[in-house]
Amino acid sequence: MKEIKKVLIANRGVPAVRVMNTCRDKRIKTVAIYSTPDRLAYHVFLADEAVHIGEAPPHDSYLNMEKIINTALEKKCDAIHPGWGFLAENPNFAEMVEDAGLIWIGPPPRVIRLMGDKIKAKKIAQRANVPAIPALLKVKSVDDILEWMKEEEIEFPIMIKAAAGGGGKGMVRVENKEELSIAFEKAKSEAKKSFGDDTLLVEKYIKGGRHIEVQVCADKHGHIVHLYERECTIQRRNQKILEEAPSPSIDEDLRQEICFTAVRLMREIGxxxxxxxxxLLDPQTKRFYFLEVNTRLQVEHGVTELITGLDIVSLMFDIAEGKELPFNQDDIYPNRHAIEVRINAEDPKTFNPSFGTITRLEIPQGPGIRVASGVYEGADVPPYYDSLIMLVMSAGADRNEAIRVMDRALSRGLRVEGVKTIAPLLLSIIRHPEFIAGNFSTRFIEEHFQELLAMFKEKTADDEVLKIAQYVAEISVLGPQNWM
Known part of the structure; x- marks a missing residue:
């Protein structure tokens, strides 16, 4: 396999910047792509070279597969890294990259295709002896669902999902029989709109379920290891906004079982x-069920890096070059606790996107804090793309310490002005007694929303003190003013 000396990063914002930082460590030259509204974006400044790829709509720019590959060839790149989102889990794109003679930094295209279909993925998981949630695959009508519930003795609530789904889209929870037909049509139209495929499946809904995911790394020589698990239970609209590692929901025996089950499945699919x-973990029975395989770098990989000391992006490059993993399972031993929050440019009360210019930006610093930012002070947050502008991570010797460090990062270290962010909500979550005690499910935000809102601090005394200090500083520098 040839050495990667130059890579095109087929992404923008936080994921592009994250990959570029590792490339700088590895002395790999980077080529950024950008759309018209992103011409002054942070990832454009950070790259060694940057190429305009198209207009604002993603279809014309970050999803324009032919143009991205032609750019990589023109710039004499060896490889393409897709980051996460956009084309990261598109098997056609991965195949096109390899057909063009470029290295695809990711898993084999056939595996991406296989795992992208939730129905096929479930069947493979069952074949590998991985427990799956009781489900009805390929649902044609509401009657199919009612018949299945009767036969399998399944009660409401249930979950209707898009078979081609991901990122929380095309998922509808149904509480009772009366809601069923409306929910069915809603899931069908969402699936068609988001994925161009309205195939649905139905699953039993696990009450109080908790999301546990296992990070796996495997080379092309058959060596496969897990880097332990992450807890991703705190979500809004089925999308994660806070993740931590290790999970506070499981004990050591369950940890070993869940991690080795993940390795078994990944070995099965090559x-x-x-x-x-x-x-998905059922906290009542302590049983876990297979949900899906994410065939890419995850947004929350940073917490795993903090507890293991590894650089997962660097490993992706080494694996793509054909190198063997430089460690065995026994060499990996997590010795810290880490938490990540996603700073999205959204109104924390309504989750409506907030876009505009960042007029002021202070980034958290100090011991135990890591920040992956996709913006800078003065940068524009355009309305066309994902609202993620920054990831803030904290690490400590144990969970309580990681929470304390995150509290400092969000309450003292982070200031974003010009756009709204969900930082006030995140601070309320990590200060909530139920979160601190480790008692939460995927419905935590829904169930505690009013309490969380009530904990928001709109203006602090510090803001007033800063204004006075600024006023005093101006007077002392400029001298008495004629309006005085």
């Missing part, structure tokens, strides 16, 4: 590169 197996 996986290489970095990837994640997602499970």
């Amino acid at each position: 996986y290489y590169s970095a990837g994640t197996v997602e499970f």
